[in-house]
Amino acid sequence: MTGAAGRPPLEAMRVHVPTPLRSYTGASEVEAEGATLAAVLADLDRRYPGLRFRVVDEQDRLRPHVRFFVDGEQLFDLGRPLRPGAELFVVQALSGG
Amino acid sequence: MAARKRKPTRGPTLFVATRKGLWLLHGDAARRRWRLDGPHFLGHVLTHVVLDPRDGRTLLAAAKTGHLGPTVFRSTDLGETWKEAARPPAFRKARPGEAARAVDHTFWLTPGHPDRPGSWYAGTSPQGLFHSGDGGVTWEPVAGFNDAPEILPLLGGPQDGTPDGPKLHSVNVDPRDPDHLLLGMSSGGVHESVDGGRTWARLIDGMEVVEGFDVRDAGFHDPHCVRLSPADPDRLWQQNHCGIYRLDRPATTWERVGRAMPAAVGDVGFPMVVHPRDADVAWVFPMDGTTVWPRTSPGGKPAAYLTRDGGRRWRRLANGFPRGQAWWTVKRQAMTADAGAPVGLYLGTTGGEVWASRDEGARWGCLARHLPEIYAVEAGVPAR
Numbered sequence: 001m002t003g004a005a006g007r008p009p010l011e012a013m014r015v016h017v018p019t020p021l022r023s024y025t026g027a028s029e030v031e032a033e034g035a036t037l038a039a040v041l042a043d044l045d046r047r048y049p050g051l052r053f054r055v056v057d058e059q060d061r062l063r064p065h066v067r068f069f070v071d072g073e074q075l076f077d078l079g080r081p082l083r084p085g086a087e088l089f090v091v092q093a094l095s096g097g
Numbered sequence: 098m099a100a101r102k103r104k105p106t107r108g109p110t111l112f113v114a115t116r117k118g119l120w121l122l123h124g125d126a127a128r129r130r131w132r133l134d135g136p137h138f139l140g141h142v143l144t145h146v147v148l149d150p151r152d153g154r155t156l157l158a159a160a161k162t163g164h165l166g167p168t169v170f171r172s173t174d175l176g177e178t179w180k181e182a183a184r185p186p187a188f189r190k191a192r193p194g195e196a197a198r199a200v201d202h203t204f205w206l207t208p209g210h211p212d213r214p215g216s217w218y219a220g221t222s223p224q225g226l227f228h229s230g231d232g233g234v235t236w237e238p239v240a241g242f243n244d245a246p247e248i249l250p251l252l253g254g255p256q257d258g259t260p261d262g263p264k265l266h267s268v269n270v271d272p273r274d275p276d277h278l279l280l281g282m283s284s285g286g287v288h289e290s291v292d293g294g295r296t297w298a299r300l301i302d303g304m305e306v307v308e309g310f311d312v313r314d315a316g317f318h319d320p321h322c323v324r325l326s327p328a329d330p331d332r333l334w335q336q337n338h339c340g341i342y343r344l345d346r347p348a349t350t351w352e353r354v355g356r357a358m359p360a361a362v363g364d365v366g367f368p369m370v371v372h373p374r375d376a377d378v379a380w381v382f383p384m385d386g387t388t389v390w391p392r393t394s395p396g397g398k399p400a401a402y403l404t405r406d407g408g409r410r411w412r413r414l415a416n417g418f419p420r421g422q423a424w425w426t427v428k429r430q431a432m433t434a435d436a437g438a439p440v441g442l443y444l445g446t447t448g449g450e451v452w453a454s455r456d457e458g459a460r461w462g463c464l465a466r467h468l469p470e471i472y473a474v475e476a477g478v479p480a481r
Contacts, residue, residue, distance in 0.1 A: 058189075063165070066164055
């Protein structure tokens, strides 16, 4: 899904993928489309089957040790609208041995 | 001169699931030489890895990571390649007003009846029962259990059950009847279904609970491990939070056979292992359940205990284990038997060691050290 100039079309988001999820994406940075975090995660799951359930539980709650940031702000709500062209950072958040 | 191709001798393979990955130990036919193969899934939390005895090929692994949610991986080439389940065990969406349950981890895997190839059961934390009809690719909640009004009050919250959350475990399928199922809930008691999981009945009579609690309330019962004897499926064995028990159906009252254990050792523990061909023979691995529940080998002296007469007498089996200052113990699915003659026994410790006996526990030797904390050890014979 790249545009004529080799850049993603405006509606596509750049998604930064943490190491635990790269067995799905094969890359540290991928594209996905969607107007909300829920839609972006659904699109990621279409492209990389199985990814969504590792970060969102069956009751549509974000799992506790994965965090989502857009424009420096943490997202807690799957329904949160995302501006076109925003960059989504998925971050692992866990400490301990 | 063309050498005659020697028939490869293949012994059991052990599937050692740990807090930080999976290791396989491949044994030769004599069970003398073992090859350690791994890590697979380094860093992943593996709670149970089981080879399907019906085909000797399908290997299922219950996994999660520190960050990521729970899933099940499948392999049909002994772990050379893995594929994730298309639909891992997950509760149905909560209806308005219901508690919204989510699987934290799949804890237990049981292959289904030989007449139903591809059938598997999974037990989860928090407690849920799930079934796959396609060899573990897709999983469905067993509604007859997960939504049963008499089961729902038994489901524990984060402060109930084990430190890692309440568990559904010990799913047993009667080899005579694919619809006859037994399982254990920690906490929540022992439950039985004779209609393939549509309806369930409690099986807790005779089981004791912690002093001061109501023995009639299944929520206070904590069966650590329940095994149906393959040699006589009417005989059930149980290692409970409060003792070792035996039940011979159609009776419904468990007998605390652990009272015959030495008082200094007690009859608390987690694993329960039964002989594949002799219903009178079983093994346990006691731990210290006194005072603050240290959950170590009693006195720092690890030992298995064996009965050959249905639990009337127990014999200490410590030959080969450290004689003192060894404080590890064995979790509930981390001790198992193979089908050899004599039976081989295998256990994995909380200190990351795998121990084995080729002679039903008379002598023990260490097969591997320095692994992460071991959660489960299963033996299987891979198809050639």
